[in-house]
Amino acid sequence: MFEALKRYRNRKKLTDERYSYLFEPYEGDEYVCFDCETTGLNPKVDDIISIGAVRIKGNRILSSQKFERFIKPRTRLQAESIKIHHIRECDLEDAKEMDTVLEEFLEFIGNRPLVGYYLEFDVAMINKYLRYKLGITLPNRQIEVSAIYHDQKIGLIPQSNVDLRFDSIMKDLRLPIMGKHDAINDALMTAMIFLKLKNR
Secondary structure, eight states: OHHHHHHHHHHHTOSOGGGGGGGSOOOSSEEEEEEEEESSSOTTTOOEEEEEEEEEETTEEEEEEEEEEEBOOSSOOOHHHHHHHOOOGGGGTTOBOHHHHHHHHHHHHTTOOEEESSHHHHHHHHHHHHHHHHSOOOOSOEEEHHHHHHHHHHHHOTTSOOOOOHHHHHHHTTOOOOOSSOHHHHHHHHHHHHHHHHTO
16 A cells, blocks of 8 residues: 555656656566666765666576666766776766666666665665656666575574675575676676576
């Protein structure tokens, strides 16, 4: 009931009816797994500098239908964040404006459910720009892989603490680790986690 009311209020705030499709019920078998690299860890003041996303259909990752964009930030890159994602200001000289990338991203995800690792942060970053552009927050259903992993593990070892670190989950599920803190690679690895957990 609460979720339906929240969704209704969100829909009423939409300022551009061209994006009404985001609120339509999704009836397909596709998901979108996405990840963002940012100038820092505070959605209120930091900016997205890279978005990577892949579609999942049934039990297949559609890697040929990936979404990868670099974005010009409004704030300066912090030294600490550069150490993590290795993206420098000179790497963003030909990057697109966020407004353009946001339109392309919404077209890519449509009304599909979204999958991610600590997805709440990435969605909060997207929502910062989306509120300004369309007056809304992402209405898509959200699936957090660390929550699925936790629920599956806690059923097996209810008295134990579950290690939810990304590397630990990948190792436990025997999945190959690619270059981390790269938005598209992180999206691909998270998609692999999701499928492994979904099919357990």
